[in-house]
Amino acid sequence: MDSPPYTGQAVALATQHGKERALAPPLDRRLGLTVQTVAIDTDQFGTFTGTIPRTGTPRDAALAKARAGMVASGLSLGLASEGSFGPHPWMPFGAGGVETLAFIDAGRGLELTLSAVSRRTNFANHIITAGEDIAPFLARIGFPSHALIVRGPDGGILATGVQDMAALSALAWPGNRLETDMRAHVNPTRMAAIRALAGRLAARLATPCPACGCPGWGQVDVMRGLPCSTCNQPTQAIFAIIDGCSACGHQESRPRPDGVTAASPASCDWCNP
Numbered sequence: 001m002d003s004p005p006y007t008g009q010a011v012a013l014a015t016q017h018g019k020e021r022a023l024a025p026p027l028d029r030r031l032g033l034t035v036q037t038v039a040i041d042t043d044q045f046g047t048f049t050g051t052i053p054r055t056g057t058p059r060d061a062a063l064a065k066a067r068a069g070m071v072a073s074g075l076s077l078g079l080a081s082e083g084s085f086g087p088h089p090w091m092p093f094g095a096g097g098v099e100t101l102a103f104i105d106a107g108r109g110l111e112l113t114l115s116a117v118s119r120r121t122n123f124a125n126h127i128i129t130a131g132e133d134i135a136p137f138l139a140r141i142g143f144p145s146h147a148l149i150v151r152g153p154d155g156g157i158l159a160t161g162v163q164d165m166a167a168l169s170a171l172a173w174p175g176n177r178l179e180t181d182m183r184a185h186v187n188p189t190r191m192a193a194i195r196a197l198a199g200r201l202a203a204r205l206a207t208p209c210p211a212c213g214c215p216g217w218g219q220v221d222v223m224r225g226l227p228c229s230t231c232n233q234p235t236q237a238i239f240a241i242i243d244g245c246s247a248c249g250h251q252e253s254r255p256r257p258d259g260v261t262a263a264s265p266a267s268c269d270w271c272n273p
């Protein structure tokens with residue numbers, strides 16, 4: 001087998017939030033690719049606190065950050081991650097997180113983004129009421145290993161990155177609002193999600209396109225239309241996985257990895273309208 005495509009090379013990572021701790025080990029182990037951090041102001045691409053609003057999709061933001069790191073470092077490989085948090089898209093009463101990772105290889109014309117939706121996030125906020133014990137909220141969000149942002153009743157930020165009880169007690173007045181600080185270096189749950197995504201990126205970069213040989217072959221889409229087990233009509237369920245190459249555009253479909261070849265009639269518009 002050939003050696004992985006990026007052995008001995010360096011990739012620029014634009015981050016202020018210590019993400020190299022999560023991203024570097026999988027890329028080094030699997031590909032021999034070294035992460036080189038670049039000190040640029042990533043807050044210019046938007047902040048979690050809303051001080052600078054985000055524009056575009058998380059994918060756009062991650063690609064823009066990766067490009068900025070390449071420009072600042074002069075490297076032809078760029079890497080960046082972007083997190084977005086809010087009400088979970090599929091779970092009405094839970095918060096969810098989406099981590100997006102972008103990788104650019106300018107020499108090969110490769111722009112690859114991967115994302116993962118996770119229910120495992122501590123994203124939450126809480127307004128303190130008079131005489132209240134905030135300990136249950138703190139336990140739920142993983143304080144103090146996970147930091148807090150404190151806002152006043154007018155929404156103004158009083159402190160960010162709060163990770164000790166003494167600092168929090170001085171600010172824990174009724175009417176103030178506690179928010180989870182979602183910056184990666186003060187949020188171990190997020191750091192773990194980024195690390196898992198880095199493992200997927202490394203595996204993907206180790207897989208060449210069967211048509212052009214460019215690294216990064218893997219799932220880009222799904223094909224719906226799994227046939228109903230009773231009437232054989234297509235349903236909305238996933239029928240096949242579509243793998244693709246971000247460089248040459250070649251695509252191939254393959255069967256579902258779970259081996260399922262028919263949908264339940266309960267999910268069929270013909271049998272169960």
Ligand SMILES: [Zn+2]
Binds near residue numbers: 214
């Ligand atoms: Zn290709």
Ligand SMILES: [Zn+2]
Binds near residue numbers: 231
């Ligand atoms: Zn049917």
